[in-house]
Amino acid sequence: MNRFGSQVVHDDLNLDLYRGEVLGVVGGSGTGKSVLLRTIVGLNRPQAGRIEVFGQDVLSLPVAQRRKLEARWGVAFQDGALFSSLTVAQNVEVPLREHLRLPQRLMDEIAAMKISMVGLAPEAGAKFPSELSGGMRKRAALARALAMDPEIVFLDEPTAGLDPIGAAAYDSLIKQLQENLGLTVFMVTHDLDSLHAICDRIAVLAEKRVLVTGTMEDMMEQDHPWIREYFHGPRARAAMHDIAARSGTPPPAAPTA
Numbered sequence: 001m002n003r004f005g006s007q008v009v010h011d012d013l014n015l016d017l018y019r020g021e022v023l024g025v026v027g028g029s030g031t032g033k034s035v036l037l038r039t040i041v042g043l044n045r046p047q048a049g050r051i052e053v054f055g056q057d058v059l060s061l062p063v064a065q066r067r068k069l070e071a072r073w074g075v076a077f078q079d080g081a082l083f084s085s086l087t088v089a090q091n092v093e094v095p096l097r098e099h100l101r102l103p104q105r106l107m108d109e110i111a112a113m114k115i116s117m118v119g120l121a122p123e124a125g126a127k128f129p130s131e132l133s134g135g136m137r138k139r140a141a142l143a144r145a146l147a148m149d150p151e152i153v154f155l156d157e158p159t160a161g162l163d164p165i166g167a168a169a170y171d172s173l174i175k176q177l178q179e180n181l182g183l184t185v186f187m188v189t190h191d192l193d194s195l196h197a198i199c200d201r202i203a204v205l206a207e208k209r210v211l212v213t214g215t216m217e218d219m220m221e222q223d224h225p226w227i228r229e230y231f232h233g234p235r236a237r238a239a240m241h242d243i244a245a246r247s248g249t250p251p252p253a254a255p256t257a
């Protein structure tokens with residue numbers, strides 16, 4: 001359970017994340033998607049409940065074990081949350097400094113590798129966040145999230161604010177990381193294209209809990225008003241038509257109930 005003052009954000013919320021999947025977390029504005037992400041990674045302590053990652057009870061772990069666990073996941077926040085006084089490479093090195101003791105030369109090499117892995121030019125490493133475009137900042141944040149070769153990455157609205165081409169490129173990057181590194185991805189998103197393109201499963205937050213989880217096909221069959229509107233509304237139809245046009249299959253019909 002998560003509550004801020006008298007406002008209950010989550011109550012009796014249950015969600016599983018399976019190894020190797022890309023899970024898309026959707027829900028109306030203010031339903032608590034970011035709070036959920038922040039709670040799982042320990043930035044927000046819930047009033048009640050249990051969070052288990054890799055079979056370990058996150059909330060009751062001693063500090064040293066918790067830090068070890070934290071080294072196994074990476075987080076990229078919506079605005080990047082990069083340190084503005086550090087260059088991109090120095091930002092990527094932050095988790096390395098926090099968790100490991102490595103010579104500077106090796107950290108520089110790892111940073112350069114992660115920067116290239118997310119599709120940024122090598123010169124981007126020497127730039128400060130203020131010198132980057134929004135899309136580049138998101139990639140830099142992803143590079144930092146990948147610094148420790150994590151098993152899970154948590155992404156908060158990674159494609160928000162990107163143009164459609166940039167968003168599609170980011171999606172394919174995530175898909176590649178999932179396929180090549182076996183990465184598990186927890187992704188808060190409003191982006192219907194991302195849901196179609198890369199999410200193996202979708203979790204819908206509404207009414208303070210996870211209302212339903214399932215594939216895109218499962219979502220299309222739900223008759224909860226918000227889910228129906230979200231997955232069958234005009235924006236969803238436009239996304240479906242684009243995808244159907246690309247794949248040559250007709251878009252699925254809305255439920256009749």
Ligand SMILES: Nc1ncnc2c1ncn2[C@@H]1O[C@H](COP(=O)(O)OP(=O)(O)OP(=O)(O)O)[C@@H](O)[C@H]1O
Nearest residue numbers: 004007009027028029030031032033034035036188
């Ligand atoms: N630190 C906090 N203190 C008080 N209220 C908070 C805090 N963090 C979040 N909230 C409240 O919790 C609710 C859920 O916020 P959250 O940011 O998780 O929503 P969201 O689903 O991610 O929304 P959006 O899609 O608009 O980003 C909101 O009503 C917000 O005002």
